[in-house]
Amino acid sequence: MQTIQANNYPIHFNEKAYEALNLHLKVNKYSNVFIIVDSNTNEYCLPQFLPYLETDLTIEIIEFEAGEENKNIETCVQIWNVLTELGADRKSLVINLGGGVVTDLGGFVASTFKRGVDFIHIPTTLLSMVDASVGGKNGVDLGNLKNQIGVINVPTMVLIDTHYLETVPQNEMRSGLAEMLKHGLIYDKIYWEQFLDLKAIDFADFDELIYRSVVIKNEIVSQDPTEKNIRKSLNFGHTLGHAIESYFLENQNKTTLLHGEAIAVGMILESYISWHKNLINEEEFLQIKTTIKSIFDDISFNDNDIDPILELLIHDKKNEYGSIQFALIEGIGKIKIDQLVENELIIKAFNDYKS
Incomplete structure (x- = not known):
């Protein structure tokens, strides 16, 4: 390579x-x-x-x-x-x-x-x-x-x-896979489609998938090294994902999540938000949700978890002027940054995930 x-x-x-x-x-x-x-x-x-x-x-x-x-x-x-x-x-x-x-x-x-x-x-x-x-x-x-x-x-x-x-243990491999899925969702629809059926992937060629993922990350970062613009696209799934990861890390009643496990949930939630903001259609959302859930185990949330997770969003380092900034997908392979999302829609996204 x-x-x-x-x-x-x-x-x-x-x-x-x-x-x-x-x-x-x-x-x-x-x-x-x-x-x-x-x-x-x-x-x-x-x-x-x-x-x-x-x-x-x-x-x-x-x-x-x-x-x-x-x-x-x-x-x-x-x-x-x-x-x-x-x-x-x-x-x-x-x-x-x-x-x-x-x-x-x-x-x-x-x-x-x-x-x-x-x-x-x-x-x-x-x-x-x-x-x-x-x-x-x-x-x-x-x-x-x-x-x-x-x-x-x-x-x-x-x-x-x-x-x-x-x-590397299998759960750690899955954790890394979450970021590869993200790269496809925000930047390269053809790359994303390679993961729709993991059974069809020839893992002898997995180095090439890793290489493509690094190329995508590098192309985005090279355009915007200090995250003033397009680099924010890499935050897709991370606004809610980081809050979930932090909540599970601090809560003794929860099993600590690997980074990719939390980001996988975040991508489903933020895809739901993208759908309800008319940035993707229902078919695209269901494809994303089904694909990610086929790879990652469901994470259990109860009603008492949601408010503390929403409170953690306040500390997200991507926030500007006191507003929570989301990077949402605008069709698979494209991104729309600096999106404001009301709490009601975030709660609906959690309810959909739990259903």
Whole structure:
């Protein structure tokens, strides 16, 4: 697969990725290398990665406990302290080896340590390959509020090796699939239609689907790196999805959802809203709802859940001037940003989902 040129950094794939990494280490005079992993990638991915690394530089491994609940400023402080203790300086390189939590948090740590050191993302989950590692968004959660603290700062490069997916559980693979479905719904109807029957997909060609998803994300981000316009389209399913994810994260009576599981619900709800705003027709809505529900288990909501979820929308970082901004689809493969939606319609969407 050809290297994709993003805004000021390349995205390399599979074998080419390690060639590019080792050449980069050879020509840049780094003082040392720090590899940030979580407890899962330390066990399952780091042993695969280290044999590819060709360098005489000192390599230090920094591990933190896996899980969205650890994507916070406290973990960052711990890692900044470890970097300091191990002698990291402005010429250090940080390599983030892991899923979306690792790339989000590791990118933020590197972007802020000594006002910024070079970092490279090596995503190891489907979600991080097609979404989290591409586009330069780095950050952490504030309490249960998703991605409230962060920066937009691009990595030196992104290396995507799909062999790491062999270490990923099935529910994590489905989680990443949600973002791929989103890319089709907002940008490429033909790409979306490839997922209408998962049984018909030849998973020997799955690398090509991943590649297309990365191309879509990159094309959108390259037009609008700081999310003033078209990049807002990537928020489809996320306005409600993030609120649902946050609510389930903070509520002890709920099972914590994976990001993609929450976004899958968000896409169904926001497709319902798109239908009732006459942006898509009923046939398109039912196709979206049926397809997503065929892949993801239903999430249970009771009447007491809805109001707290609506309250969490107030904190959505996409809001402007106190108004909740939605990105809705305008026909499959197209998007309409900055849409205001009244609470009554959101409640109807939840009722439809529950029915």
